[in-house]
Amino acid sequence: MRFIMGNVKLIFCGNEEAEQSEKQLQLYVNINGMLFIEIEHLDAGYYSTQYTVLDKETAIKLSRELKKQIALMY
Numbered sequence: 001m002r003f004i005m006g007n008v009k010l011i012f013c014g015n016e017e018a019e020q021s022e023k024q025l026q027l028y029v030n031i032n033g034m035l036f037i038e039i040e041h042l043d044a045g046y047y048s049t050q051y052t053v054l055d056k057e058t059a060i061k062l063s064r065e066l067k068k069q070i071a072l073m074y
Helices: 054-070
Strands: 010-013 023-029 037-040 048-054
Touching: 048 054
Parallel strands: none
Antiparallel strands: 010 023, 023 037, 037 048
16 A cells, blocks of 8 residues: 655745845655655746656655755755
8 A cells, every 4th residue: 555645745945144044945755655755946037847756765865865865064
């Protein structure tokens, strides 16, 4: 049995210090049970969207790599 969260999206806003506050990263599991990652640029005069879809194995590898990179932050 697959568990799909309905009507839930996680949205991470860009960092103001890095002048990225107009960008958002959205994450959610789509109806096919895959991780949907979308980056939106919400500038008033400009709009752009990039996205990718990851299967579970690839999403796990991404998660592990994010943890490694976060550990390297100072």
